Amino acid sequence: MTTITLVQGDITEQRVDAIVNAANSSLLGGGGVDGAIHRRGGPAILNACRDLRASHYGAGLPTGEAVATTAGDLPAEWVIHTVGPVWQGPGSDPTLLASCYRESLRVADEVGARSVAFPAISTGVYRWPVEEAARVAVEAVRAAETGVEEVRFVLFDERMFWVFTAELS
Ligand code: AR6
Numbered sequence: 001m002t003t004i005t006l007v008q009g010d011i012t013e014q015r016v017d018a019i020v021n022a023a024n025s026s027l028l029g030g031g032g033v034d035g036a037i038h039r040r041g042g043p044a045i046l047n048a049c050r051d052l053r054a055s056h057y058g059a060g061l062p063t064g065e066a067v068a069t070t071a072g073d074l075p076a077e078w079v080i081h082t083v084g085p086v087w088q089g090p091g092s093d094p095t096l097l098a099s100c101y102r103e104s105l106r107v108a109d110e111v112g113a114r115s116v117a118f119p120a121i122s123t124g125v126y127r128w129p130v131e132e133a134a135r136v137a138v139e140a141v142r143a144a145e146t147g148v149e150e151v152r153f154v155l156f157d158e159r160m161f162w163v164f165t166a167e168l169s
Contacts, residue, residue, distance in 0.1 A: 004141060004151050004168060007117075008161040011154040012040040017113035018078040019071065019154075020104045022121045025060035025083050027053055027067075032124040033156075037079060041072035045079055064099035066107045078111050080104045084122030087129065094136045097122055101140035108148050115150040120160055130160055134167040 011019050011033060022033045027049040029038045038045055048069035053060070061067055066082040082104050085096040100121050108116045120137065122128035141151050155161040 002141065002144070002146060002148055002151055004138070004153070006161060006164050006168065007152055007154050008156075008158060009154055010036065010156070011117050011119050012036050012074055014117040014152065014154055015075045016115040016117045016150070016152060017076060018068070018080050018108050018111065018115070019074065019076045019117045020066075020100075020119065020121070021079050021081045022084055022119050022124070022126075023061065023081040025062065027057065027061055027081055030125070033119045037074070041074045041079065044070050044072035049081070064096035064103065066100065066103040068107050068111050076117070078108075078113055080107050080113075080116070082121065084126050084128070087122065087127040092128075094132065097128065097133065097136045098140040101137055102144050105141070105144045105146040105148055105151075109146055114148060115152065116148050117152040117154045119154055119156070120164070123160065130163050131167075134160075134163045138164070138167045 021037050063083045068078045068080045071079045082100040123133045
């Protein structure tokens with residue numbers, strides 16, 4: 001049974017087994033959550049991502065998939081990188097957004113993580129409308145078959161925190 005919790009705050013400060021990064025397919029860093037994770041986690045994360053690009057993910061990590069690396073200097077043990085879809089306007093298919101949550105939990109199971117923190121994937125630079133992104137996130141986690149005991153959504157600002165709170169109630 002997975003318990004879903006909500007926190008308003010910075011995902012890089014979470015003491016959980018794994019934190020999820022809203023990355024891009026290059027895996028080589030960016031802004032938003034991705035920038036914060038690489039900044040706080042130090043060079044070990046980028047080195048691990050470069051190794052992935054040099055091996056399994058020569059063409060980059062496809063949208064909707066997930067892969068784990070060390071969390072470097074962060075309090076977590078793992079960073080699970082996933083690539084959300086870019087919002088393409090009304091009618092955008094949320095399938096790949098749901099896949100990010102499902103695949104991240106599958107990777108969490110693989111590495112043995114029991115607590116996982118997620119940001120609101122695709123709601124920043126990738127522009128997904130927050131109400132729909134929250135609905136997709138909560139539904140995907142509720143539907144996942146996983147050994148993860150706690151899924152913690154870490155929402156950066158107050159508005160997102162309340163959108164997720166409404167979605168969970
Ligand atoms: N902790 C928790 N949430 C955060 C943090 C943080 N430290 N910082 C930002 N957020 P975004 P995306 C929230 O843009 O939309 C990057 O450049 C933010 O308020 O980080 O999936 C990647 O390299 C927003 O609600 O991710 C990609 O190119 C949410 O995290 C691209 O952005 C996601 O915003 C991915 O875009």
